[in-house]
Amino acid sequence: MTQLPKPSFNDDPKSFAFPSAHKRWPTILKGAIDDVNQEIKENPDLKKSGEEIRGKIESFLQYLENDGELKPFTKEDIELNADLKYYNSSLEEMNKEKRVTWLTGRWLNTECFLYQILKLYFLQSSEKHWHQYDVFERLKNNTFHQSDTGVLELCKRYNILASQLAEKDIDLNSLGILFKEFIDISLWGNATDLSLLAGNVTLEEIKSAQGEENRKKNEKNIVVNDISDAWGVLSLGNLGKRVDIILDNAGFELFADLILVLFLLDSNIASEVHLHCKEIPWFVSDVMPKDFGLTLKMLSDQKFFPAIYSNKDDAKAITDLHDSISKYHNSGKIVVQSHKFWTLDHKFWSIPKFEDLYKELLKSDLIILKGDLNYRKLTGDLFWDPTTPFKVAIQDLANSKLPLLSLRTCKADVVVGLEKGLFEKLSEEYKAQGNELGSYWTTTGKWAVISFSDGRS
Numbered sequence: 001m002t003q004l005p006k007p008s009f010n011d012d013p014k015s016f017a018f019p020s021a022h023k024r025w026p027t028i029l030k031g032a033i034d035d036v037n038q039e040i041k042e043n044p045d046l047k048k049s050g051e052e053i054r055g056k057i058e059s060f061l062q063y064l065e066n067d068g069e070l071k072p073f074t075k076e077d078i079e080l081n082a083d084l085k086y087y088n089s090s091l092e093e094m095n096k097e098k099r100v101t102w103l104t105g106r107w108l109n110t111e112c113f114l115y116q117i118l119k120l121y122f123l124q125s126s127e128k129h130w131h132q133y134d135v136f137e138r139l140k141n142n143t144f145h146q147s148d149t150g151v152l153e154l155c156k157r158y159n160i161l162a163s164q165l166a167e168k169d170i171d172l173n174s175l176g177i178l179f180k181e182f183i184d185i186s187l188w189g190n191a192t193d194l195s196l197l198a199g200n201v202t203l204e205e206i207k208s209a210q211g212e213e214n215r216k217k218n219e220k221n222i223v224v225n226d227i228s229d230a231w232g233v234l235s236l237g238n239l240g241k242r243v244d245i246i247l248d249n250a251g252f253e254l255f256a257d258l259i260l261v262l263f264l265l266d267s268n269i270a271s272e273v274h275l276h277c278k279e280i281p282w283f284v285s286d287v288m289p290k291d292f293g294l295t296l297k298m299l300s301d302q303k304f305f306p307a308i309y310s311n312k313d314d315a316k317a318i319t320d321l322h323d324s325i326s327k328y329h330n331s332g333k334i335v336v337q338s339h340k341f342w343t344l345d346h347k348f349w350s351i352p353k354f355e356d357l358y359k360e361l362l363k364s365d366l367i368i369l370k371g372d373l374n375y376r377k378l379t380g381d382l383f384w385d386p387t388t389p390f391k392v393a394i395q396d397l398a399n400s401k402l403p404l405l406s407l408r409t410c411k412a413d414v415v416v417g418l419e420k421g422l423f424e425k426l427s428e429e430y431k432a433q434g435n436e437l438g439s440y441w442t443t444t445g446k447w448a449v450i451s452f453s454d455g456r457s
Protein backbone atom coordinates (compact mmCIF):
# COMPACT_ATOMS: atom_id res chain seq x y z
CA MET A 1 0.00 0.00 0.00
CA THR A 2 1.31 3.44 -0.90
CA GLN A 3 1.67 6.18 1.72
CA LEU A 4 -1.80 7.28 2.81
CA PRO A 5 -2.79 10.91 3.42
CA LYS A 6 -3.40 12.10 6.97
CA PRO A 7 -6.81 11.59 8.59
CA SER A 8 -9.10 14.30 9.99
CA PHE A 9 -8.07 15.06 13.58
CA ASN A 10 -10.24 16.74 16.23
CA ASP A 11 -7.63 19.42 17.02
CA ASP A 12 -7.14 20.53 13.44
CA PRO A 13 -8.92 23.90 13.17
CA LYS A 14 -9.08 23.48 9.39
CA SER A 15 -10.96 20.19 9.72
CA PHE A 16 -14.70 19.95 10.31
CA ALA A 17 -13.66 17.57 13.10
CA PHE A 18 -12.88 20.61 15.21
CA PRO A 19 -16.38 22.11 15.51
CA SER A 20 -17.85 18.59 15.61
CA ALA A 21 -15.84 17.54 18.63
CA HIS A 22 -15.87 20.88 20.43
CA LYS A 23 -19.46 21.95 19.83
CA ARG A 24 -21.60 19.28 18.26
CA TRP A 25 -20.73 16.38 20.57
CA PRO A 26 -21.45 18.32 23.79
CA THR A 27 -24.79 19.37 22.30
CA ILE A 28 -25.59 15.77 21.41
CA LEU A 29 -24.70 14.56 24.90
CA LYS A 30 -26.79 17.32 26.50
CA GLY A 31 -29.66 16.25 24.24
CA ALA A 32 -29.25 12.67 25.50
CA ILE A 33 -29.39 13.93 29.11
CA ASP A 34 -32.62 15.81 28.33
CA ASP A 35 -34.12 12.72 26.77
CA VAL A 36 -33.34 10.57 29.82
CA ASN A 37 -34.95 13.25 32.01
CA GLN A 38 -38.04 13.16 29.83
CA GLU A 39 -38.22 9.36 30.04
CA ILE A 40 -37.97 9.53 33.84
CA LYS A 41 -40.73 12.14 33.89
CA GLU A 42 -42.99 9.88 31.88
CA ASN A 43 -42.08 6.76 33.92
CA PRO A 44 -41.45 7.67 37.56
CA ASP A 45 -40.50 4.02 38.29
CA LEU A 46 -37.35 4.60 36.25
CA LYS A 47 -36.16 7.51 38.40
CA LYS A 48 -33.30 5.74 40.18
CA SER A 49 -31.96 3.79 37.21
CA GLY A 50 -32.44 6.79 34.91
CA GLU A 51 -30.57 9.11 37.25
CA GLU A 52 -27.68 6.66 37.31
CA ILE A 53 -27.43 6.71 33.52
CA ARG A 54 -27.82 10.48 33.45
CA GLY A 55 -24.97 10.83 35.95
CA LYS A 56 -22.71 8.73 33.74
CA ILE A 57 -23.48 10.84 30.67
CA GLU A 58 -22.85 14.03 32.66
CA SER A 59 -19.45 12.78 33.86
CA PHE A 60 -18.56 11.66 30.36
CA LEU A 61 -19.46 15.10 28.98
CA GLN A 62 -17.15 16.75 31.49
CA TYR A 63 -14.36 14.28 30.77
CA LEU A 64 -14.69 14.88 27.04
CA GLU A 65 -14.74 18.66 27.38
CA ASN A 66 -11.58 18.43 29.52
CA ASP A 67 -9.90 16.47 26.75
CA GLY A 68 -9.55 13.22 28.73
CA GLU A 69 -7.82 10.16 27.26
CA LEU A 70 -9.87 7.40 25.65
CA LYS A 71 -9.77 4.38 27.93
CA PRO A 72 -9.98 0.75 26.82
CA PHE A 73 -13.25 -1.04 27.58
CA THR A 74 -13.12 -3.44 30.53
CA LYS A 75 -13.76 -7.19 30.54
CA GLU A 76 -17.20 -6.49 32.04
CA ASP A 77 -17.99 -4.00 29.29
CA ILE A 78 -17.05 -6.56 26.64
CA GLU A 79 -19.27 -9.14 28.34
CA LEU A 80 -22.15 -6.72 27.85
CA ASN A 81 -21.22 -5.93 24.26
CA ALA A 82 -18.75 -8.21 22.50
CA ASP A 83 -18.22 -5.67 19.69
CA LEU A 84 -16.20 -3.52 22.08
CA LYS A 85 -13.19 -5.81 21.74
CA TYR A 86 -12.72 -4.46 18.23
CA TYR A 87 -12.64 -0.97 19.72
CA ASN A 88 -9.92 -1.98 22.18
CA SER A 89 -7.74 -3.29 19.36
CA SER A 90 -8.31 -0.10 17.43
CA LEU A 91 -7.41 2.06 20.45
CA GLU A 92 -4.26 0.03 21.04
CA GLU A 93 -3.20 0.66 17.43
CA MET A 94 -3.94 4.40 17.60
CA ASN A 95 -2.16 4.80 20.95
CA LYS A 96 1.03 3.52 19.30
CA GLU A 97 0.96 6.63 17.11
CA LYS A 98 0.09 9.09 19.91
CA ARG A 99 -2.05 8.89 23.10
CA VAL A 100 -5.64 9.29 21.97
CA THR A 101 -7.63 12.00 23.70
CA TRP A 102 -11.15 13.15 22.96
CA LEU A 103 -10.20 16.52 21.51
CA THR A 104 -7.03 15.50 19.67
CA GLY A 105 -7.77 12.00 18.35
CA ARG A 106 -8.86 10.83 14.92
CA TRP A 107 -12.33 12.20 14.18
CA LEU A 108 -13.85 9.08 12.66
CA ASN A 109 -12.69 6.68 15.37
CA THR A 110 -13.39 8.91 18.37
CA GLU A 111 -16.87 9.72 17.10
CA CYS A 112 -17.69 6.00 16.82
CA PHE A 113 -16.32 5.44 20.36
CA LEU A 114 -18.68 8.14 21.64
CA TYR A 115 -21.82 6.33 20.45
CA GLN A 116 -20.61 2.97 21.78
CA ILE A 117 -19.89 4.49 25.20
CA LEU A 118 -23.33 6.05 25.30
CA LYS A 119 -24.91 2.69 24.45
CA LEU A 120 -22.84 0.99 27.14
CA TYR A 121 -24.29 3.21 29.90
CA PHE A 122 -27.76 1.92 29.03
CA LEU A 123 -26.58 -1.69 28.87
CA GLN A 124 -24.95 -1.36 32.30
CA SER A 125 -28.25 -0.51 33.97
CA SER A 126 -29.81 -3.11 36.27
CA GLU A 127 -33.19 -1.98 34.87
CA LYS A 128 -34.10 -3.96 31.74
CA HIS A 129 -36.12 -1.10 30.30
CA TRP A 130 -32.95 0.72 29.28
CA HIS A 131 -31.16 -2.14 27.53
CA GLN A 132 -32.83 -1.66 24.15
CA TYR A 133 -33.58 2.01 24.74
CA ASP A 134 -32.94 4.43 21.86
CA VAL A 135 -32.00 7.75 23.40
CA PHE A 136 -32.51 9.48 20.03
CA GLU A 137 -35.91 8.00 19.19
CA ARG A 138 -37.93 11.00 20.37
CA LEU A 139 -35.79 13.32 18.29
CA LYS A 140 -35.99 11.08 15.22
CA ASN A 141 -39.77 10.83 15.41
CA ASN A 142 -40.35 14.51 16.16
CA THR A 143 -38.25 15.52 13.19
CA PHE A 144 -40.17 13.14 10.92
CA HIS A 145 -43.43 14.54 12.26
CA GLN A 146 -42.34 17.96 11.02
CA SER A 147 -41.53 16.63 7.53
CA ASP A 148 -45.16 16.32 6.40
CA THR A 149 -44.80 18.77 3.49
CA GLY A 150 -41.83 16.88 2.07
CA VAL A 151 -43.49 13.51 2.69
CA LEU A 152 -46.61 14.55 0.81
CA GLU A 153 -44.61 16.03 -2.03
CA LEU A 154 -42.70 12.76 -2.47
CA CYS A 155 -45.92 10.69 -2.30
CA LYS A 156 -47.35 12.74 -5.14
CA ARG A 157 -44.15 12.65 -7.09
CA TYR A 158 -44.00 8.90 -6.74
CA ASN A 159 -47.54 8.52 -8.02
CA ILE A 160 -46.87 10.70 -11.06
CA LEU A 161 -43.62 8.98 -12.01
CA ALA A 162 -44.77 5.49 -11.11
CA SER A 163 -47.83 5.84 -13.33
CA GLN A 164 -45.37 5.64 -16.24
CA LEU A 165 -44.43 2.19 -15.03
CA ALA A 166 -47.98 0.99 -15.43
CA GLU A 167 -47.64 1.61 -19.17
CA LYS A 168 -46.73 -1.61 -20.88
CA ASP A 169 -43.39 -2.03 -22.59
CA ILE A 170 -41.63 0.90 -21.02
CA ASP A 171 -38.28 0.97 -22.77
CA LEU A 172 -34.93 0.62 -21.06
CA ASN A 173 -33.98 4.18 -21.88
CA SER A 174 -37.05 5.59 -20.08
CA LEU A 175 -36.40 3.24 -17.18
CA GLY A 176 -32.86 4.61 -16.99
CA ILE A 177 -34.17 8.18 -16.84
CA LEU A 178 -36.56 7.26 -14.05
CA PHE A 179 -33.80 5.41 -12.20
CA LYS A 180 -31.68 8.56 -12.18
CA GLU A 181 -34.63 10.60 -10.97
CA PHE A 182 -35.30 8.25 -8.02
CA ILE A 183 -31.60 8.12 -7.19
CA ASP A 184 -31.72 11.92 -6.99
CA ILE A 185 -34.63 11.73 -4.55
CA SER A 186 -32.71 9.35 -2.33
CA LEU A 187 -29.50 11.39 -2.63
CA TRP A 188 -31.03 14.72 -1.63
CA GLY A 189 -32.93 13.02 1.17
CA ASN A 190 -29.50 13.05 2.85
CA ALA A 191 -29.15 16.83 2.47
CA THR A 192 -29.58 19.61 4.93
CA ASP A 193 -31.06 21.71 2.16
CA LEU A 194 -34.04 19.84 0.75
CA SER A 195 -34.87 22.63 -1.69
CA LEU A 196 -32.50 20.81 -4.00
CA LEU A 197 -35.14 18.14 -4.51
CA ALA A 198 -36.77 18.99 -7.83
CA GLY A 199 -40.53 19.55 -7.98
CA ASN A 200 -43.38 17.28 -9.15
CA VAL A 201 -42.43 16.60 -12.73
CA THR A 202 -43.51 13.89 -15.14
CA LEU A 203 -41.23 11.69 -17.22
CA GLU A 204 -42.20 13.73 -20.30
CA GLU A 205 -41.27 16.94 -18.53
CA ILE A 206 -37.96 15.48 -17.43
CA LYS A 207 -37.26 14.58 -21.03
CA SER A 208 -38.26 18.05 -22.21
CA ALA A 209 -35.90 21.00 -22.58
CA GLN A 210 -37.38 22.66 -19.51
CA GLY A 211 -36.95 19.51 -17.44
CA GLU A 212 -33.44 19.24 -18.70
CA GLU A 213 -32.80 22.81 -17.54
CA ASN A 214 -34.17 22.09 -14.09
CA ARG A 215 -32.08 18.94 -13.81
CA LYS A 216 -28.96 20.77 -14.90
CA LYS A 217 -29.58 23.42 -12.25
CA ASN A 218 -29.62 20.80 -9.54
CA GLU A 219 -26.92 18.75 -11.16
CA LYS A 220 -24.40 21.55 -10.88
CA ASN A 221 -24.39 20.84 -7.14
CA ILE A 222 -23.55 17.18 -7.83
CA VAL A 223 -19.82 17.59 -8.25
CA VAL A 224 -19.11 13.95 -9.14
CA ASN A 225 -21.73 11.96 -10.99
CA ASP A 226 -21.10 8.31 -11.93
CA ILE A 227 -24.78 7.39 -12.09
CA SER A 228 -24.65 6.31 -15.75
CA ASP A 229 -21.96 3.74 -14.90
CA ALA A 230 -24.10 2.33 -12.07
CA TRP A 231 -27.12 2.12 -14.38
CA GLY A 232 -24.94 0.41 -16.98
CA VAL A 233 -24.16 -2.38 -14.50
CA LEU A 234 -27.69 -2.65 -13.13
CA SER A 235 -29.40 -2.71 -16.51
CA LEU A 236 -27.05 -5.29 -18.01
CA GLY A 237 -28.73 -8.65 -18.81
CA ASN A 238 -31.96 -9.59 -17.10
CA LEU A 239 -33.64 -7.24 -14.69
CA GLY A 240 -34.99 -8.59 -11.37
CA LYS A 241 -31.69 -7.88 -9.64
CA ARG A 242 -30.77 -7.80 -5.94
CA VAL A 243 -30.08 -4.30 -4.60
CA ASP A 244 -28.71 -3.59 -1.12
CA ILE A 245 -28.91 -0.22 0.60
CA ILE A 246 -26.63 0.59 3.50
CA LEU A 247 -29.02 3.04 5.10
CA ASP A 248 -28.17 6.28 6.83
CA ASN A 249 -30.79 8.40 8.61
CA ALA A 250 -34.31 7.63 9.78
CA GLY A 251 -37.15 10.08 9.14
CA PHE A 252 -37.34 11.94 5.86
CA GLU A 253 -34.20 10.33 4.44
CA LEU A 254 -35.47 6.80 5.08
CA PHE A 255 -38.79 7.80 3.52
CA ALA A 256 -36.95 9.05 0.40
CA ASP A 257 -35.00 5.78 0.31
CA LEU A 258 -38.22 3.78 0.54
CA ILE A 259 -39.53 5.72 -2.46
CA LEU A 260 -36.44 4.53 -4.37
CA VAL A 261 -37.04 0.98 -3.12
CA LEU A 262 -40.65 1.04 -4.32
CA PHE A 263 -39.55 2.23 -7.73
CA LEU A 264 -36.91 -0.51 -8.00
CA LEU A 265 -39.45 -3.21 -7.09
CA ASP A 266 -42.45 -1.82 -9.01
CA SER A 267 -40.32 -1.51 -12.13
CA ASN A 268 -38.87 -4.98 -11.60
CA ILE A 269 -35.38 -3.56 -11.92
CA ALA A 270 -34.96 -5.35 -8.58
CA SER A 271 -36.77 -8.41 -7.32
CA GLU A 272 -35.42 -7.98 -3.79
CA VAL A 273 -34.00 -5.08 -1.82
CA HIS A 274 -32.01 -5.55 1.37
CA LEU A 275 -31.94 -2.66 3.82
CA HIS A 276 -28.96 -2.61 6.19
CA CYS A 277 -29.49 -0.90 9.55
CA LYS A 278 -27.45 -0.07 12.65
CA GLU A 279 -27.70 -2.28 15.73
CA ILE A 280 -27.35 0.56 18.24
CA PRO A 281 -28.38 4.24 18.37
CA TRP A 282 -25.84 5.76 15.99
CA PHE A 283 -24.81 9.27 14.96
CA VAL A 284 -28.14 10.45 16.35
CA SER A 285 -30.46 9.75 13.48
CA ASP A 286 -29.32 6.51 11.83
CA VAL A 287 -31.88 3.81 11.08
CA MET A 288 -32.13 0.86 13.46
CA PRO A 289 -34.28 -2.16 12.44
CA LYS A 290 -37.12 -1.05 14.70
CA ASP A 291 -37.20 2.35 12.96
CA PHE A 292 -38.41 0.64 9.78
CA GLY A 293 -41.53 -0.65 11.56
CA LEU A 294 -42.00 2.66 13.36
CA THR A 295 -41.83 4.54 10.08
CA LEU A 296 -44.57 2.37 8.58
CA LYS A 297 -46.66 2.93 11.69
CA MET A 298 -46.20 6.70 11.50
CA LEU A 299 -47.08 6.77 7.81
CA SER A 300 -50.41 5.08 8.52
CA ASP A 301 -51.18 7.15 11.62
CA GLN A 302 -53.76 9.89 10.98
CA LYS A 303 -52.75 11.63 14.19
CA PHE A 304 -49.09 11.68 13.21
CA PHE A 305 -49.69 13.36 9.84
CA PRO A 306 -53.03 15.14 10.42
CA ALA A 307 -52.60 17.65 7.58
CA ILE A 308 -52.01 14.90 5.01
CA TYR A 309 -54.93 12.81 6.25
CA SER A 310 -57.29 15.80 6.26
CA ASN A 311 -57.41 15.74 2.45
CA LYS A 312 -59.02 12.70 0.81
CA ASP A 313 -56.64 12.48 -2.18
CA ASP A 314 -53.55 13.05 -0.06
CA ALA A 315 -54.74 10.45 2.45
CA LYS A 316 -55.10 7.96 -0.38
CA ALA A 317 -51.64 8.80 -1.74
CA ILE A 318 -49.91 8.14 1.59
CA THR A 319 -52.03 5.06 2.37
CA ASP A 320 -51.29 3.48 -1.02
CA LEU A 321 -47.61 4.09 -0.52
CA HIS A 322 -47.65 2.64 2.98
CA ASP A 323 -49.55 -0.43 1.79
CA SER A 324 -47.13 -1.10 -1.07
CA ILE A 325 -44.10 -0.95 1.24
CA SER A 326 -45.84 -3.20 3.77
CA LYS A 327 -46.80 -5.70 1.11
CA TYR A 328 -43.26 -5.96 -0.21
CA HIS A 329 -41.94 -6.32 3.32
CA ASN A 330 -44.43 -9.06 4.19
CA SER A 331 -43.62 -10.98 1.01
CA GLY A 332 -39.88 -10.84 1.70
CA LYS A 333 -39.02 -8.57 -1.22
CA ILE A 334 -37.88 -5.92 1.22
CA VAL A 335 -35.52 -7.47 3.76
CA VAL A 336 -34.50 -5.46 6.83
CA GLN A 337 -31.19 -6.59 8.31
CA SER A 338 -28.30 -5.39 10.46
CA HIS A 339 -24.69 -6.30 11.22
CA LYS A 340 -22.27 -5.28 13.96
CA PHE A 341 -19.78 -4.10 11.32
CA TRP A 342 -21.75 -0.93 10.58
CA THR A 343 -21.24 0.29 14.16
CA LEU A 344 -17.53 -0.48 14.43
CA ASP A 345 -14.95 2.26 13.86
CA HIS A 346 -13.50 0.36 10.89
CA LYS A 347 -12.96 1.76 7.44
CA PHE A 348 -15.02 -0.13 4.89
CA TRP A 349 -11.76 -1.39 3.38
CA SER A 350 -11.97 -4.15 5.98
CA ILE A 351 -15.38 -5.50 4.88
CA PRO A 352 -13.72 -8.55 3.23
CA LYS A 353 -12.29 -9.53 6.64
CA PHE A 354 -15.83 -9.97 8.00
CA GLU A 355 -16.59 -13.11 6.09
CA ASP A 356 -20.31 -13.42 6.82
CA LEU A 357 -21.02 -9.84 5.81
CA TYR A 358 -18.76 -10.01 2.78
CA LYS A 359 -20.44 -13.19 1.54
CA GLU A 360 -23.84 -11.60 2.00
CA LEU A 361 -22.87 -8.45 0.10
CA LEU A 362 -21.29 -10.44 -2.73
CA LYS A 363 -24.82 -11.66 -3.54
CA SER A 364 -25.81 -8.12 -4.44
CA ASP A 365 -25.92 -6.59 -7.93
CA LEU A 366 -25.69 -3.06 -6.55
CA ILE A 367 -24.81 -1.84 -3.06
CA ILE A 368 -25.99 1.71 -2.44
CA LEU A 369 -24.25 3.43 0.46
CA LYS A 370 -26.17 6.39 1.80
CA GLY A 371 -24.83 9.51 3.40
CA ASP A 372 -21.80 11.19 4.75
CA LEU A 373 -20.52 8.80 7.38
CA ASN A 374 -20.60 5.87 4.94
CA TYR A 375 -18.54 7.96 2.51
CA ARG A 376 -16.04 8.85 5.23
CA LYS A 377 -15.68 5.15 6.02
CA LEU A 378 -15.33 4.27 2.33
CA THR A 379 -12.52 6.76 1.81
CA GLY A 380 -10.94 6.32 5.25
CA ASP A 381 -11.83 9.89 6.33
CA LEU A 382 -8.45 10.92 4.96
CA PHE A 383 -7.35 14.21 3.42
CA TRP A 384 -7.00 12.80 -0.09
CA ASP A 385 -6.12 15.21 -2.83
CA PRO A 386 -9.64 16.01 -4.14
CA THR A 387 -8.71 14.86 -7.65
CA THR A 388 -7.83 11.35 -6.39
CA PRO A 389 -10.02 8.83 -8.25
CA PHE A 390 -12.76 7.27 -6.05
CA LYS A 391 -11.38 3.84 -6.93
CA VAL A 392 -8.02 4.79 -5.44
CA ALA A 393 -9.52 6.31 -2.29
CA ILE A 394 -11.54 3.15 -1.50
CA GLN A 395 -8.34 1.10 -1.74
CA ASP A 396 -8.86 -2.69 -1.93
CA LEU A 397 -12.64 -2.32 -2.23
CA ALA A 398 -12.01 -1.32 -5.84
CA ASN A 399 -11.23 -4.95 -6.67
CA SER A 400 -13.38 -6.64 -4.02
CA LYS A 401 -16.12 -7.61 -6.53
CA LEU A 402 -18.54 -5.44 -4.56
CA PRO A 403 -20.41 -3.02 -6.87
CA LEU A 404 -20.61 0.14 -4.76
CA LEU A 405 -22.63 3.29 -5.35
CA SER A 406 -22.17 6.07 -2.82
CA LEU A 407 -24.91 8.73 -2.61
CA ARG A 408 -23.60 11.43 -0.35
CA THR A 409 -24.29 15.05 0.33
CA CYS A 410 -21.00 16.47 1.59
CA LYS A 411 -20.91 17.11 5.36
CA ALA A 412 -17.25 16.49 6.21
CA ASP A 413 -13.69 17.14 4.98
CA VAL A 414 -13.00 14.34 2.57
CA VAL A 415 -14.05 14.55 -1.06
CA VAL A 416 -12.50 12.74 -4.01
CA GLY A 417 -12.98 12.29 -7.73
CA LEU A 418 -13.23 16.03 -8.50
CA GLU A 419 -12.12 17.57 -11.75
CA LYS A 420 -8.84 19.43 -11.46
CA GLY A 421 -9.36 22.96 -10.11
CA LEU A 422 -12.98 22.45 -8.96
CA PHE A 423 -12.16 22.16 -5.25
CA GLU A 424 -10.24 25.44 -5.40
CA LYS A 425 -12.94 27.17 -7.47
CA LEU A 426 -15.71 26.20 -5.03
CA SER A 427 -13.50 27.14 -2.07
CA GLU A 428 -12.98 30.61 -3.51
CA GLU A 429 -16.69 31.03 -4.18
CA TYR A 430 -17.63 29.84 -0.70
CA LYS A 431 -15.13 32.21 0.88
CA ALA A 432 -16.37 35.10 -1.25
CA GLN A 433 -19.82 34.48 0.27
CA GLY A 434 -18.36 35.61 3.59
CA ASN A 435 -17.32 32.25 5.03
CA GLU A 436 -14.04 32.17 6.91
CA LEU A 437 -12.83 28.83 5.59
CA GLY A 438 -13.44 28.41 1.87
CA SER A 439 -12.69 24.67 2.02
CA TYR A 440 -15.71 24.22 4.32
CA TRP A 441 -18.00 24.09 1.26
CA THR A 442 -17.51 20.32 1.66
CA THR A 443 -19.30 20.40 5.03
CA THR A 444 -22.54 22.20 4.22
CA GLY A 445 -24.70 19.44 2.70
CA LYS A 446 -25.35 21.66 -0.34
CA TRP A 447 -23.04 19.81 -2.68
CA ALA A 448 -23.14 16.12 -3.38
CA VAL A 449 -21.26 13.24 -4.97
CA ILE A 450 -22.53 10.11 -6.70
CA SER A 451 -19.51 7.82 -6.86
CA PHE A 452 -19.39 4.31 -8.31
CA SER A 453 -16.97 1.42 -8.34
CA ASP A 454 -17.90 -1.87 -10.03
CA GLY A 455 -15.47 -3.70 -7.74
CA ARG A 456 -13.54 -5.12 -10.68
CA SER A 457 -10.64 -2.75 -11.17
Ligand code: F6P
Binds near residue numbers: 020190249373
Ligand atom coordinates in the same frame (compact mmCIF):
# COMPACT_ATOMS: atom_id res chain seq x y z
O1 F6P B 1 -21.33 16.81 10.36
C1 F6P B 1 -21.35 16.18 11.57
C2 F6P B 1 -21.61 14.73 11.38
O2 F6P B 1 -21.91 14.14 12.60
C3 F6P B 1 -20.44 14.02 10.73
O3 F6P B 1 -19.63 13.60 11.72
C4 F6P B 1 -21.05 12.88 10.02
O4 F6P B 1 -20.26 12.44 9.01
C5 F6P B 1 -22.34 13.47 9.63
O5 F6P B 1 -22.67 14.48 10.51
C6 F6P B 1 -23.41 12.47 9.62
O6 F6P B 1 -24.01 12.61 8.42
P1 F6P B 1 -24.79 11.44 7.75
O7 F6P B 1 -26.01 11.23 8.53
O8 F6P B 1 -25.05 11.96 6.36
O9 F6P B 1 -23.89 10.23 7.71
Ligand code: MG
Binds near residue numbers: 285371
Ligand atom coordinates in the same frame (compact mmCIF):
# COMPACT_ATOMS: atom_id res chain seq x y z
MG1 MG C 1 -26.45 9.54 9.78
